[in-house]
Amino acid sequence: MYYKSLFHINIHHGYFLDKGEKKFLKVDNSDAPMTTDEKKEALKEYNLTDFLSITPTRFTRAQFKNYRLVMRLNKEGFRVMGSTLEKKVNNKKKYKPIIPIDDEVYFTFQIQATDNLFYNYTNVTGTTEKNMYLFTNVEPADQENSFENLFENNGGLIDSRFQLKEEASRELLKAIALEDEKYEDISEKFSLGKSIRSIQNDENLTANEKDEEITALLNDSIQKKKQKQILGYIRLRIKGDNASRHLLEFDSDTQYIKQAVPQFTISFINLKTFWKYISLKDEATLTTKATKWLSKNGFVEITSADFDNAGLDPPSTDPDDYKFPNPAIDLIKKENSNYYSEIFI
Numbered sequence: 001m002y003y004k005s006l007f008h009i010n011i012h013h014g015y016f017l018d019k020g021e022k023k024f025l026k027v028d029n030s031d032a033p034m035t036t037d038e039k040k041e042a043l044k045e046y047n048l049t050d051f052l053s054i055t056p057t058r059f060t061r062a063q064f065k066n067y068r069l070v071m072r073l074n075k076e077g078f079r080v081m082g083s084t085l086e087k088k089v090n091n092k093k094k095y096k097p098i099i100p101i102d103d104e105v106y107f108t109f110q111i112q113a114t115d116n117l118f119y120n121y122t123n124v125t126g127t128t129e130k131n132m133y134l135f136t137n138v139e140p141a142d143q144e145n146s147f148e149n150l151f152e153n154n155g156g157l158i159d160s161r162f163q164l165k166e167e168a169s170r171e172l173l174k175a176i177a178l179e180d181e182k183y184e185d186i187s188e189k190f191s192l193g194k195s196i197r198s199i200q201n202d203e204n205l206t207a208n209e210k211d212e213e214i215t216a217l218l219n220d221s222i223q224k225k226k227q228k229q230i231l232g233y234i235r236l237r238i239k240g241d242n243a244s245r246h247l248l249e250f251d252s253d254t255q256y257i258k259q260a261v262p263q264f265t266i267s268f269i270n271l272k273t274f275w276k277y278i279s280l281k282d283e284a285t286l287t288t289k290a291t292k293w294l295s296k297n298g299f300v301e302i303t304s305a306d307f308d309n310a311g312l313d314p315p316s317t318d319p320d321d322y323k324f325p326n327p328a329i330d331l332i333k334k335e336n337s338n339y340y341s342e343i344f345i
Contacts, residue, residue, distance in 0.1 A: 003070070003081045004095045006247050008263040009109075009234060010077040010155070011052065014270035015121040017042045020298030025267050027157065042297070047075045051115040054078055054234070057108045059179035067099045077265075080107065084257060094249075095257040101248070103239040108176055113229035120329045121294045123269040124231060125163065130222050132169040133162050133232030135266055137240035137247070140168045150236070151245040155265040162232075162266075170218040172233065173225075192221050270294050273339040275302065275327055280344055286319055287311035287340070294341070300326055 017024035017039075023031040024042055034042065048054075056064070056071060064070065068083040084095035111133070113119075125131055134140065135150050148161035156162075164172060174196060181193025188194065199205065199213045238247050249256045272291035279285070289308045292300055302324035309315055327341035334340075 001098065002084050002086060002095060004084045004257045005261045006069070006080045006082055006257065007236065007261060008077065008079040009054075010263070010265040011048055011054070011111075011268070012046075012076070012265060013051065013122070013268040015268075015294055016046055016050065016296050018270065018293060018295035018298065020295060020300045021293060022298065023293070025157070027269055043076065045297075048077060049073075049075075049114075051113060051118055053110075053112045053114050055110045055112065057110065057176055057180055058183045059176070060107050060109065062183045063101075063105055063107065067097065067101050067105075078109075082257070087256075089251070089256075097248075097255055097257070100255055101238050104237065106179070106235055106237050108179070109234040111231045111233060113231060117329050118229060120332045121271050123271050124158065127226040127229065129226070130166045130169060130219060131163050132172060132222065132225075133158065134164050134168075134172060135162055135232070135234045135264070136236060137245040138235075138237050139241055140164060140172070143168055149241065149245065150264045150266075151240065151262070154263060155267070158266055158268050164232075169222055170215060172235070173218050173221055174214070176233070176235075177221075192217070271332075271339060273327070273332060273341040275306075275324075275343060276340045277322065277324060277343050277345050279322065284317045285313045286317060286322065286324075291339075294327070294329060302326075 012025065014024060014027070019034065019038065019042065021032055022034050022038065024034055024039055026033050054073070054077070064080075070081050072079050072081060082101075083098045085098055087094050087096050113122075119126060124133070135155075137150050139147055139149055143165065146161055148156060173192070177192040177196060179193075181191060181197060184191055184193065195217055196214055199210050199217070202210065205213070236247060239250075240246050243250075247258070247262055249258045271294050273294060274291055275288045277286040286307055288302065288306045289311050290306070304319035306324075307319050312319075322345055325343060325345070327343045329341075331342040332339055333342065
């Protein structure tokens, strides 16, 4: 028996991996990229658990037991592995799951920020929105063609292409809740799944009334999850939208581990802010004319060339009279659609 990987998921974040203005992963054409060696050094210090937790759903944990699968965490993400038997097929070694996995089974993992300042340095939809992020190999119904399937680029930058519409967000939570409900303890009377079942089975409600109550229930659930800093889910089905997006190789009715194991890297984009310096000695303010990347590591040098007259108050302020440290992430304000890091000097 051999344990073989079904798939790997890496989750990167520019705030922790960039070094000053040198980008681990370029976002804009003007970005200065890191060298390969610099990236290796950045990953040595990187640990996903510093800011994020990845948790399999109750249903997924049950499937791990049913199919003899295990989840293994690492500093960049996790992998799912299965117990297999070695087979010779056309004189080639192949690895067959000991217990065949249902083609329609989903493996679902909740993504939750554990750092209270996560939204201060991450370019994602805030906690008040009703949209969830989804990373999947099965495109949700009623999503625009711009929705990103994980297999398209083996991951990618986390932006609106991975974001569900409100209705699709509700349908996602409903599907997960009903999957989990089958494996909940009998004492859990008020879970989301049981509440949905109760409404569905209520003979005193019309079909429209049931839909309205379930919609309100799911909207409330999304808001509660957002308040807990749950951003969304990774949700992968054994059989994807097409053969190129399957997690396993299929030869007639026999499943095998793919020779090229599916590996995905999804990357959070760090926030760019205007840097506003507030002088304690003379109450002058100096605001950079362009936004700067926030990063935990490295140093961004700020000079008089980073300011213009519009960013100086009073206009007679001379930037050469000041020193400019890099900002912390706890003092960030949003004005209109712009973000400002405040630094007291």
